[in-house]
Amino acid sequence: MRNVLAITALIILAGFAGACAKMLGLEQEKEDRSFEHRAHVIEGINCLRCHAGIKETGETGPLHFPSTADCVECHQDPHDPSTCSDCHGRARNRHAAEMARKHLRFSHAEHVEAGVTECVRCHVNVTVDSDRARVQHPTCFGCHAHKGQWDTRDCGGCHVDLPGEMARPESHVIHDGNFLREHGVQANAQGDLCTTCHTQRQCAACHGVTVPTIPSRLKFDQPMRDTMHRANFISVHDQQAAADPGACVVCHSELFCVDCHTRLGISGQNPVRGNPHPPEWSGPPGSSNLHGPAARVDPLSCASCHSGAGEMLCVNCHVVGGPGGNPHPPGFSSRLDKVNDLPCRLCHVGGL
């Protein structure tokens, strides 16, 4: 009985593992693999036997990939009735070729006219690694003097529409990991590299601070999109601001907070609102005056309601000779003009 249970459990476990493997893509429905270019080359089969007509191809037209009918001319007894390209050749490589045909300025015919008649002169990898059959930049640059364009990110000579071509960037501009956090420092250091693919609209979607075009609102049908202000951000925005002081003001001014808080009737400038602060928040010298330490550990929290005209509230007390005393920390210095510039002149009347 115990053995039967164990076997049953094993069968269920195996079934579950199989289902998981399929779900995770470990066992793919159509398991494609690199095309066996090398084997064909060794057999001495000319490239044009399968890619007939490629030499006459200009910048547009078909891809000249072999069809199943082409394959069975030689492989007369196929081992599977399915379409050959379902398994032989990576779907992603075919897709990349389709994108290149659509968005890359390239003509096989012009190369042939220029005397480049050997396919492997450019497609060097087909004899060793069919996964990388597409020609790489160094091969192009071996004949074409594009170093200047490369250095100046002038890709438009060949890549008509780089974003449309969906060519993935290399190395330090891979948009993996938490690129939302990483992208800022990358863009500040080499922004012109970013602009080879990205236009201003993508920056403005988040950094155009005057109106909300944030992707989580306008592209609400793309829930996988990562964005700084996700849907439902409003419920934790105050906690986020408190947890990461300064992060908000990188893009928003403190008056951005005041605007919204005033509109909703929760700012210090709204005359009908109740006082949100606890007792003993402020009082005469000698009392608890909780607002002082609170302001020093999180001044931006105060600024989110009391900025602008609300700052006058502070200088009622924190003025030279006033009960609030000097609010400057030890070592404070500033290049502002005490007489004329804000905020100095609020307290230092006459430059005192």
Add this chain to the structure above:
Amino acid sequence: MHGESSSRRKAPEHVDHGPKSGTGARGKIRSARAGWILAAAVGLGLLLSSQSSTAAAQPHSVGAELWGQLDPNVGLIIIEGSTRKYPYVDAEALIWGGAGAPQFGLRDNEFTFEPLVISVKVRDPKGISDTRLGRFILGTGAVRATHLDGGHIMLRAPSKTHFEVFGGVPVEGDIEGRRNDWMAGGRISQGLGNRGMLGVSYYNRYNYGQRSDEEVGADFAVRVAHWLDMSAKFSWEIVNPGLAEVLGTISAQTKNRKLRGELFATKRSPIRLLQQTSLFTVLGDPGALKTGANLFWRAAPRLDLWLEGAAQEAQDTWGWTGFLRGLLRTDDEGKGSILGELRRQQVAVSKWTGIRLAAVIPLYEDHQGTVGLMPEFEIVIPDVRTPETGNAWPWGRLALRWAHEKGWSLAAAAEASSNQYQRIDVRGLARLSYQRTWHGKQ
């Protein structure tokens, strides 16, 4: 943005920090209206005229995108165009419109338009110079991303030395409040072979005619090895001397990109990031340091996992934050997917746990279009729960989208939430968009 705004902020003693406000004047609406009509006419013209064009040998491209959404009632028109005839020119416009949206301070019979981007970039074919003029986002060197009306010029020397100058009026606040608000600066950077860039920069900014920011900074981004990248930037405030911001990141990935790890650190001085015309800058700087690590792992062909943890300083205390996220694609092409995320934050007064679930479910597909369903749910459970704030803040949305291969897309959603501000909020959203690019090969 819009609203009644600027006069409200004109306090006694003319304490006006308007330039950084998010509100705008009515007059601006009238002036923007002509721009909107012109842009719409140009867009329509392009749409109609380009219908007859073919993918012929043209070194030009034009793209157009139209968005309209209900609740809030907002829309976007996006037009992009480029030509590779001498000189290279790229032009783009992104214009936002809103009507009767109380969220943006607009009453029922009010509407407004706001150009977010209207810029032209001219580049000589040899790539020696890039000049961008108009309204755009500027972010280079020490300058944090700034919405600007102005210009940006880059000159490239053969030695891979780049010279940049920029200047203009920050796009925040109304016309009145932006008087005498301007910024200017520059950057010199040096290419490090094909491995990255190293730069130093300077900028200053005036707010209502008074110095509000003056920063110098340095930055670099380097690919040390094919598997190792580093980048960092720091900026130093000169008006109120001290470190304003430091960001650094080191990442490494395996050759097959299945595994990527990153170490990062950020240090900010909140009072130096504020414009120095704010009274709050005279208070002591609490500082904010965050450092942690992030790991990305493609655990299976269809399964991606992210794990992040960081120690964080805020309000003179230390805490931590982290999340675990998983994305499972339900097919090889990634048309369908399921996302799950667990997040925890325990920093200063910010203590909460969040769970987020989302999915993209393809319902129908043929050669002309697709239909998909996108449910999304999130719940935030704060540590401090009171009857006023509630025990949990759930949020959910169910969206349905039809996308046509010609570029049309229609989406609708129902959204409901409850949080400490609103006991219950239910709304419907709808969006119609059209996206298309016409281009050809030379």
